[in-house]
Amino acid sequence: MRYPTLPISSFCSTGSGGTPSRANVGDYYGGKILWVKSGELREDVILDTEEKITELAIKESSAKLVPKGALLIAMYGATIGRIAELGVEGATNQAVCHIIPDENIADKRYLFFGLRFKVPELIAKGAGGAQPNINQQIIRDTQLPLPPLPEQKLIAAILDKADSIRRKRQEAVRLTEELLRSVFIDMFGDPVENCKKWPLMPIGAVIQAIETGWSANSEDRPREKGEWAVLKISSVTLGRFLPGEYKVVVDGQIDRELLTPKRGDLLFSRANTRELVAATCLVEQDEPKLFLPDKLWKIIPDEKITCTEYLRYLLAHPRFREKLTKQATGTSGSMLNISQAKVRGINMPVPPIKLQKQFSDCVWRSYNIRNKLEAASQSTDTLFNSLMKLAFEGML
Numbered sequence: 001m002r003y004p005t006l007p008i009s010s011f012c013s014t015g016s017g018g019t020p021s022r023a024n025v026g027d028y029y030g031g032k033i034l035w036v037k038s039g040e041l042r043e044d045v046i047l048d049t050e051e052k053i054t055e056l057a058i059k060e061s062s063a064k065l066v067p068k069g070a071l072l073i074a075m076y077g078a079t080i081g082r083i084a085e086l087g088v089e090g091a092t093n094q095a096v097c098h099i100i101p102d103e104n105i106a107d108k109r110y111l112f113f114g115l116r117f118k119v120p121e122l123i124a125k126g127a128g129g130a131q132p133n134i135n136q137q138i139i140r141d142t143q144l145p146l147p148p149l150p151e152q153k154l155i156a157a158i159l160d161k162a163d164s165i166r167r168k169r170q171e172a173v174r175l176t177e178e179l180l181r182s183v184f185i186d187m188f189g190d191p192v193e194n195c196k197k198w199p200l201m202p203i204g205a206v207i208q209a210i211e212t213g214w215s216a217n218s219e220d221r222p223r224e225k226g227e228w229a230v231l232k233i234s235s236v237t238l239g240r241f242l243p244g245e246y247k248v249v250v251d252g253q254i255d256r257e258l259l260t261p262k263r264g265d266l267l268f269s270r271a272n273t274r275e276l277v278a279a280t281c282l283v284e285q286d287e288p289k290l291f292l293p294d295k296l297w298k299i300i301p302d303e304k305i306t307c308t309e310y311l312r313y314l315l316a317h318p319r320f321r322e323k324l325t326k327q328a329t330g331t332s333g334s335m336l337n338i339s340q341a342k343v344r345g346i347n348m349p350v351p352p353i354k355l356q357k358q359f360s361d362c363v364w365r366s367y368n369i370r371n372k373l374e375a376a377s378q379s380t381d382t383l384f385n386s387l388m389k390l391a392f393e394g395m396l
Contacts, residue, residue: 003147009140011105016075016136017092018062020053028057034090035063038074041082041096043116046072053091063091071099071112073122075134080126081119083112097136107149109156113163114144117392144392155391162384169377176370177239180363184313187351187359192319194349204344206305212270213259213292218247223289228254230293231261233276236269239316241281246290258291259298266308268315271295271337278324278338280315282308284367297340305350309360314348 008014017036020028031054036046057063066072068089074082075097085108092098101111122142126134147155189196216230223229228249235245241261261267265283269276272295292298301307314320323346328336 003145005143006146007140008099008111008142008144011146012099012101012111012140014097014099014136014140015064015066016094016097017064017066018094020057020061020063024057028053028061031055031057033058033065034086034088036072036084036086036090036092036096038077038079038082038093038095041072041074041079041084043083045085045087046090047087049090058091062094065089065091066098067100069100069108071101071108071115073097073099073115073134073139075136075139076126076132080132080134081123083115083119085112097134097139099139105149106146107152107156109160110152111144113156113159113388114392117388118142118144159384159387159391162380162387166377166380166384169373169380173370173373173377176366176373180313180366181317183362184317184359187355188310188314188349190319191314191317191349192323196349196351198349198351200347201305201350202344203346203348206302206348206350207311207344208300208302210268210340210343211259211292211298211300213294213296213298214256215293215295216254217250219250220247223248227289228258229290231290231296233269233272233293233295236267236281236296237272237276237279239279239281241267241283243287243290260289260291261287261298264308266299266301266312267292268297268299268343269295270297270340270343271335274325274328274336277328277336278315278321280312282312282363282367284371303353305353307353307356307360309363310351310356313359313363320348 029051031052033053033055034046034049035051035053036049037051040046040049053063058065066086066089068086070086072084072086072092073096074080075095077095086098099111099115101108122134122138123132125138126132146152188198194200213230218230223246229246230249231243232245232247235242243261261283263283263285267281267283269279271277272279299308299311301311315324324338324343325336327342327346328338330336
């Protein structure tokens, strides 16, 4: 059944906050009142904030108290469109719009999901400058179908359940990688402390080679069938191989042998910012039309001594990676670089190869489980988005 649509202004009050003067830090900041900035909205309940303000700041600035339960939406900035519920009474800055529904007309959770559904529309209406900028009027004019309250509550309950399942699937995917890190520690211990007293060898002594790629003339666009593409550094930086992070080769003719990623390859980013340099990942399937740039290495182990799976989780261990990044050179604020000579010279623990291979089997079994979980998660996302569409196009 279709229900009439109404503008949010007809059943909600809205407002925005402000930033107390930084010239009066001692008087306005350090109080007990939550002060929510747009970057703190994470589609969740806000129970604490990075900064808090005083009652005097509320009296003498454009910041104002917002009641517990109000919905908050970021109107501009990097988090534009993010939504959260205010879990306790607080205040916001000027980049946040608060929305308070009339409880006799609109259910808060129904409105929460309705706003989430409308975010792309809101951002599109706010486009025009260098960055999109939603304003209160755009939010107030946005229309939602408004069934009777009992039906709103039922719709919100259905969406809450679907969203909960979706989040659990996403969490299960995340936990597979966390589990592998835990298994690594259980089997091999902290690689820096080396509490299990494994023999130490320089990395250069346990590998056959480090191969480097070629950075061709390329452009950032989707590739067409048959086109070659060179990987970006970002294909490695998250710790998982992302074959969609590439640039298409502009020159049609390739006049050299290319280093294409194959299943089981260990990739290493030798250049990036301090936070991202020395990232590693394992390639999960052959990618014959992609190749490595010069900022990515392929590390080939001596299979009698070590294996790529063990090296991947050794090099990615936070404390061991810190040893690597300390070897990086470059000026502050620029891209850092690690030389092969320095990587080869770092000592690493070398457990028995039989034990390493047991870990390798665990890695690939976990990847297989994770891929199945991701497929299930995508199905759940599709279901959730379909329910949202039905609900807020008045057809649920």
